[in-house]
Amino acid sequence: EGGEEKIHGLTHTEISNLRATSLKARDFAYCPYSLFRVGAALLIRSSNPGIFDHIIRGANVENASYPVGTCAERVAMGHAIASGYRKADFKAIGVATDQLDFCSPCGMCRQFLREFLDLDTPIFMFNREGEYEVKTMGQLLPLSFGPEALPPREMLEGQRK
Amino acid sequence: EGGEEKIHGLTHTEISNLRATSLKARDFAYCPYSLFRVGAALLIRSSNPGIFDHIIRGANVENASYPVGTCAERVAMGHAIASGYRKADFKAIGVATDQLDFCSPCGMCRQFLREFLDLDTPIFMFNREGEYEVKTMGQLLPLSFGPEALPPREMLEGQRK
Amino acid sequence: EGGEEKIHGLTHTEISNLRATSLKARDFAYCPYSLFRVGAALLIRSSNPGIFDHIIRGANVENASYPVGTCAERVAMGHAIASGYRKADFKAIGVATDQLDFCSPCGMCRQFLREFLDLDTPIFMFNREGEYEVKTMGQLLPLSFGPEALPPREMLEGQRK
Amino acid sequence: EGGEEKIHGLTHTEISNLRATSLKARDFAYCPYSLFRVGAALLIRSSNPGIFDHIIRGANVENASYPVGTCAERVAMGHAIASGYRKADFKAIGVATDQLDFCSPCGMCRQFLREFLDLDTPIFMFNREGEYEVKTMGQLLPLSFGPEALPPREMLEGQRK
Numbered sequence: 001e002g003g004e005e006k007i008h009g010l011t012h013t014e015i016s017n018l019r020a021t022s023l024k025a026r027d028f029a030y031c032p033y034s035l036f037r038v039g040a041a042l043l044i045r046s047s048n049p050g051i052f053d054h055i056i057r058g059a060n061v062e063n064a065s066y067p068v069g070t071c072a073e074r075v076a077m078g079h080a081i082a083s084g085y086r087k088a089d090f091k092a093i094g095v096a097t098d099q100l101d102f103c104s105p106c107g108m109c110r111q112f113l114r115e116f117l118d119l120d121t122p123i124f125m126f127n128r129e130g131e132y133e134v135k136t137m138g139q140l141l142p143l144s145f146g147p148e149a150l151p152p153r154e155m156l157e158g159q160r161k
Numbered sequence: 162e163g164g165e166e167k168i169h170g171l172t173h174t175e176i177s178n179l180r181a182t183s184l185k186a187r188d189f190a191y192c193p194y195s196l197f198r199v200g201a202a203l204l205i206r207s208s209n210p211g212i213f214d215h216i217i218r219g220a221n222v223e224n225a226s227y228p229v230g231t232c233a234e235r236v237a238m239g240h241a242i243a244s245g246y247r248k249a250d251f252k253a254i255g256v257a258t259d260q261l262d263f264c265s266p267c268g269m270c271r272q273f274l275r276e277f278l279d280l281d282t283p284i285f286m287f288n289r290e291g292e293y294e295v296k297t298m299g300q301l302l303p304l305s306f307g308p309e310a311l312p313p314r315e316m317l318e319g320q321r322k
Numbered sequence: 323e324g325g326e327e328k329i330h331g332l333t334h335t336e337i338s339n340l341r342a343t344s345l346k347a348r349d350f351a352y353c354p355y356s357l358f359r360v361g362a363a364l365l366i367r368s369s370n371p372g373i374f375d376h377i378i379r380g381a382n383v384e385n386a387s388y389p390v391g392t393c394a395e396r397v398a399m400g401h402a403i404a405s406g407y408r409k410a411d412f413k414a415i416g417v418a419t420d421q422l423d424f425c426s427p428c429g430m431c432r433q434f435l436r437e438f439l440d441l442d443t444p445i446f447m448f449n450r451e452g453e454y455e456v457k458t459m460g461q462l463l464p465l466s467f468g469p470e471a472l473p474p475r476e477m478l479e480g481q482r483k
Numbered sequence: 484e485g486g487e488e489k490i491h492g493l494t495h496t497e498i499s500n501l502r503a504t505s506l507k508a509r510d511f512a513y514c515p516y517s518l519f520r521v522g523a524a525l526l527i528r529s530s531n532p533g534i535f536d537h538i539i540r541g542a543n544v545e546n547a548s549y550p551v552g553t554c555a556e557r558v559a560m561g562h563a564i565a566s567g568y569r570k571a572d573f574k575a576i577g578v579a580t581d582q583l584d585f586c587s588p589c590g591m592c593r594q595f596l597r598e599f600l601d602l603d604t605p606i607f608m609f610n611r612e613g614e615y616e617v618k619t620m621g622q623l624l625p626l627s628f629g630p631e632a633l634p635p636r637e638m639l640e641g642q643r644k
């Protein structure tokens with residue numbers, strides 16, 4: 001190990017990969033309505049530390065009916081889940097736009113991610129220069145409503161009577 | 162005025178009305194899939210302080226295709242917008258469930274509300290006993306992505322070239 | 323009856339009301355991102371034929387995060403459900419835009435409406451001149467996936483084992 | 484070619500691949516709330532007919548806040564778009580459930596797919612036995628609202644004045 005400094009558990013190399021993939025992912029955005037490109041990258045926790053980490057990318061996919069479109073973060077996470085990854089498999093997520101300001105995931109994406117990320121998982125928000133601001137899942141969605149908030153179905157059925 | 166104590170700008174009477182309407186609104190929930198009833202109430206800022214405040218209620222409306230359903234908070238706010246209310250017209254929102262725990266709005270609703278609520282607008286989360294926890298819009302969706310975050314379209318079009 | 327001609331079960335007066343309310347509802351649209359105003363009107367079946375029909379309106383409500391916004395048809399139906407109306411209470415729905423072409427509900431709205439409308443309920447699509455094209459729920463969402471398509475939960479739990 | 488019979492432009496081998504991938508994709512569904520597993524498979528048009536077709540799979544990804552989840556078809560298409568595929572690259576889509584009945588895509592997915600599929604692209608609905616019913620995009624979303632329905636922005640801005 002030798003004491004490389006880590007940020008939210010990530011090495012500088014991992015952050016570089018996350019940055020590069022997030023920025024690159026913007027090229028795949030389909031956003032003819034907003035013209036607002038967003039790229040995302042999901043860093044998968046490797047079971048083998050010697051192996052280069054797997055990164056899954058996403059981009060926003062808009063629709064003529066605006067509410068039907070989806071965001072970069074959800075495209076990346078949907079791909080990951082359909083690939084068999086589950087809670088505890090995610091080390092970090094990155095999001096990048098074409099702006100100088102740091103742009104955070106929308107509330108819908110925060111809720112979607114909350115189902116699978118630990119509360120201390122870092123969310124890196126990259127601006128177009130590759131600079132970032134970073135917050136944890138729990139910081140971006142405080143007092144959140146996750147899987148464990150739903151009471152067991154038997155209890156709900158009991159309340160109905 | 163005579164110094165009635167207020168909580169986030171609301172009088173005890175206003176909070177009582179918000180509580181009663183939020184709890185009552187649960188009766189209108191259509192939730193055959195989750196069995197999880199949610200009621201919401203939106204307190205409209207009265208232009209005439211002598212007039213009893215207007216409250217708009219909402220309830221969750223589920224769908225056989227789960228992602229197509231909507232939440233109580235968005236039903237209430239949709240109704241309000243279609244009634245002509247706009248940003249600055251909202252004094253508070255309340256949410257109520259059948260649980261003993263305080264249940265917060267999901268991330269999607271926080272984002273939907275963010276478009277119209279000021280960051281210091283209170284969100285009252287009522288449990289089934291009518292007890293509440295209260296947070297502001299800004300506390301529930303920190304670093305949020307609101308209307309002002311989108312750059313002017315001309316700038317986006319310029320970036321395309 | 324006296325033989326007034328009806329279109330999909332609606333009298334000319336009812337269609338006129340549906341048209342006027344759908345067109346008027348556009349004024350309440352919040353659509354700073356698409357600039358595409360949509361109005362909707364839901365004609366409630368009156369239990370008392372002598373009484374003027376109740377009409378509930380809706381308008382599109384957009385969001386800085388495009389997928390978080392909602393459509394006019396869902397705003398109207400959400401309001402109706404939260405008002406206590408249920409399946410069998412809806413006689414027709416109307417949708418209006420600022421275009422000369424007739425504009426149909428998006429697929430998400432068709433699915434949302436499907437939960438509450440009978441398959442033969444008419445959907446009136448008004449252009450800006452008030453002319454219309456009309457189709458039934460079943461015509462706009464053929465082979466649809468409604469509440470009855472989900473197997474009983476016990477069966478699903480059985481399949482899991 | 485030698486006259487192999489095709490169904491909606493697909494060979495028997497292609498349909499077999501679509502079936503196998505759609506059925507297999509169900510294993511990756513995250514559906515703790517509905518218990519209703521759905522798999523999807525998107526057949527990419529190969530630019531090289533000698534090369535085995537590329538297939539992208541998807542599965543439903545649910546959320547504690549039901550409306551925030553997404554469907555198998557949208558996960559598959561989101562992945563495809565973020566991989567760089569665009570309109571005209573899709574030869575067919577398949578959907579599979581654990582039911583004996585043929586289950587169609589929900590209206591929201593039909594709208595999402597409509598942005599990228601030609602109207603005559605086939606949608607194969609597989610039951611748990613691998614038998615199928617097939618309809619085209621245009622048949623499942625008649626009178627649809629696609630990218631070409633939105634007027635040029637300049638026209639919309641003009642209407643505002």
Ligand SMILES: [Zn+2]
Nearest residue numbers: 071105106109
């Ligand atoms: Zn988002």
Ligand SMILES: [Zn+2]
Nearest residue numbers: 232266267270
């Ligand atoms: Zn919600």
Ligand SMILES: [Zn+2]
Nearest residue numbers: 393427428431
């Ligand atoms: Zn719609």
Ligand SMILES: [Zn+2]
Nearest residue numbers: 554588589592
């Ligand atoms: Zn769907």
